[in-house]
Amino acid sequence: TVLLLNSGEGYxxxxxxxxxxQPTFTIYASGHYTKGIPSSKVKGGTELQFKVTRAKVTPMxxxTVLLLNSxxxxxxxxxxxxxxxxxxxxxxxxxxxxxxIRLPHTEYELFKIEQDAxxxxxxxxxxxxxxxxxxxxxxxxxxxxxxPLVQCVGASGVFPSHVNQKQLAVxxxxxxxxxxxxxxxSLLLIAGFxxxxxx
Numbered sequence: 001t002v003l004l005l006n007s008g009e010g011y012x013x014x015x016x017x018x019x020x021x022q023p024t025f026t027i028y029a030s031g032h033y034t035k036g037i038p039s040s041k042v043k044g045g046t047e048l049q050f051k052v053t054r055a056k057v058t059p060m061x062x063x064t065v066l067l068l069n070s071x072x073x074x075x076x077x078x079x080x081x082x083x084x085x086x087x088x089x090x091x092x093x094x095x096x097x098x099x100x101i102r103l104p105h106t107e108y109e110l111f112k113i114e115q116d117a118x119x120x121x122x123x124x125x126x127x128x129x130x131x132x133x134x135x136x137x138x139x140x141x142x143x144x145x146x147x148p149l150v151q152c153v154g155a156s157g158v159f160p161s162h163v164n165q166k167q168l169a170v171x172x173x174x175x176x177x178x179x180x181x182x183x184x185x186s187l188l189l190i191a192g193f194x195x196x197x198x199x
Contacts, residue, residue, distance in 0.1 A: 122148035
C-alpha cells in the first residue's frame with residue numbers, strides 16, 4: 001500500500017471554561033497525515049492516519065506553569081523553566097508526561113464534517129478507545145464519533161499573534177474541548193480541516 005503523505009500542523013487550545021475566556025495551555029503539533037479515504041465501516045466517515053513528530057507547549061495560566069515546573073527532569077521540556085505565555089519545544093523530551101503527550105505518535109483516525117441547523121461547521125472526531133489507550137493501530141481505529149467540535153465564540157484575541165485563532169469547543173457543553181489528554185494527531189486533523197472540505 002502506498003500512503004500519500006502531507007505535512008500538517010495545528011494548534012490545540014485548552015480552556016477551563018465553556019466560553020473560552022480562561023485559557024490553560026496551547027499545544028502546537030506538526031507531522032504528517034495520509035490522504036483521507038472513505039471509511040469502509042462508517043458511512044460518511046473519512047479515515048486518516050496521522051504521525052505527530054514535533055510539539056511545543058505554551059502554558060497560559062499559573063496552575064499549568066506549576067504543573068509543568070513540578071514535572072520530573074527530562075519528561076516535559078526544560079525542567080523548572082516554564083513561564084506563562086512562553087512556549088517550549090517538547091520534542092527532545094519525547095513529549096510531556098504531565099499533559100499525557102508522547103512523541104513521536106501515530107493515530108488511525110475517523111472523522112466527518114457536517115453543518116448544523118445554525119449553519120455552523122461541525123467537526124466530528126473518532127471516539128477514543130474505552131480502555132484509555134490511543135487508536136495507534138488500524139484495529140483500534142474508531143467506528144463512532146465524539147461530540148462535535150465548533151469554533152469558540154469568545155476566543156479571539158486571547159492568544160499571541162503566532163497562534164492560529166481556530167479555537168474549538170463543544171456546543172452545549174461545559175467543557176471547552178472534548179479531546180482526551182494528548183490526542184496530538186487530532187491537531188493535524190483539525191489543521192487539515194480544509195482538505196476534506198475541498199474534496
